[in-house]
Amino acid sequence: AQTVTQSQPEMSVQEAETVTLSCTYDTSESDYYLFWYKQPPSRQMILVIRQEAYKQQNATENRFSVNFQKAAKSFSLKISDSQLGDAAMYFCAYRDSGNTPLVFGKGTRLSVIA
Amino acid sequence: ETGVTQTPRHLVMGMTNKKSLKCEQHLGHNAMYWYKQSAKKPLELMFVYNFKEQTENNSVPSRFSPECPNSSHLFLHLHTLQPEDSALYLCASSQGGSGGGEKLFFGSGTQLSVL
Numbered sequence: 001a002q003t004v005t006q007s008q009p010e011m012s013v014q015e016a017e018t019v020t021l022s023c024t025y026d027t028s029e030s031d032y033y034l035f036w037y038k039q040p041p042s043r044q045m046i047l048v049i050r051q052e053a054y055k056q057q058n059a060t061e062n063r064f065s066v067n068f069q070k071a072a073k074s075f076s077l078k079i080s081d082s083q084l085g086d087a088a089m090y091f092c093a094y095r096d097s098g099n100t101p102l103v104f105g106k107g108t109r110l111s112v113i114a
Numbered sequence: 115e116t117g118v119t120q121t122p123r124h125l126v127m128g129m130t131n132k133k134s135l136k137c138e139q140h141l142g143h144n145a146m147y148w149y150k151q152s153a154k155k156p157l158e159l160m161f162v163y164n165f166k167e168q169t170e171n172n173s174v175p176s177r178f179s180p181e182c183p184n185s186s187h188l189f190l191h192l193h194t195l196q197p198e199d200s201a202l203y204l205c206a207s208s209q210g211g212s213g214g215g216e217k218l219f220f221g222s223g224t225q226l227s228v229l
Contacts, residue, residue: 004156033215043202044118045220052215091157095214101147101170102218104157 002027004094006105013082014113020067021077021108023092030054031097034068034075039089039107048090051075079110087112117141120205120221127195128229135190135224137205144210146188147218148180151202163188164210195228202226 003026013019025034036048051059051068058066063083067076079086092105118139127133139146148160162170163182177199179191188205202225206218 009154037220042222043204043225044222045204045206045218047217050215050217097214100214101159101162101172102157106154106156 002094002103004092004103004105006092006108008108010109012111012113015082015084017082018078018080019082019110021090021110023075023077023105025073025075025094027073027094029096033095033097035093036066036077037091037093039091045091049077082112084112084114086110117219118205118207118221120224122224123222124225126227126229127192129195132193134192135203137188137221139186139207141207141219143207144185145208146182147206148188148190149204149206151204151223197228200226200228
């Protein structure tokens with residue numbers, strides 16, 4: 001079964017600085033999708049960024065970018081110019097190319113220090 | 115109005131009570147999900163409905179009973195719960211049938227406490 005591991009339960013970053021959240025996964029599939037979801041104190045999870053495994057180019061969404069290393073099964077999230085509103089739980093998730101359920105990691109709680 | 119709405123936001127119930135959680139989506143999606151979020155554990159998928167048909171039951175105890183009367187509404191009926199069932203219950207929806215890359219839209223959850 002696929003697993004997703006987030007090894008950093010908590011992280012902190014100074015406002016305007018850059019932080020990287022780690023995620024590794026285990027799969028025998030070659031075609032799949034990876035996601036980062038953000039859960040702020042409002043509890044509503046929001047998709048931050050999505051990566052398709054067959055695409056070599058790393059996905060970017062404004063201040064958010066990923067470092068996708070397929071051979072190493074690593075999918076880290078980089079947040080640039082951190083803002084107070086970035087403080088949240090961040091979940092890494094994996095899904096096969098078929099209609100299988102998302103598999104989530106345990107999450108990383110990010111604090112942003114003013 | 116947000117895309118996925120869950121009620122109630124908080125719920126406290128005794129082990130002998132019967133209650134229901136409600137989820138409604140206004141996005142025209144065809145797939146709806148129930149997840150359980152416990153502290154320091156990954157989100158656990160409970161149930162999936164595609165086009166009103168249950169397509170996934172992730173070995174959930176029978177004290178949790180889902181209902182999907184139409185593609186916009188999803189309920190989770192609760193009875194004879196245990197204290198370890200206390201958790202945040204999240205509802206989500208997606209377009210359905212679009213493959214593994216489709217985006218899930220989540221509600222704000224119901225924080226359940228079982229006494």
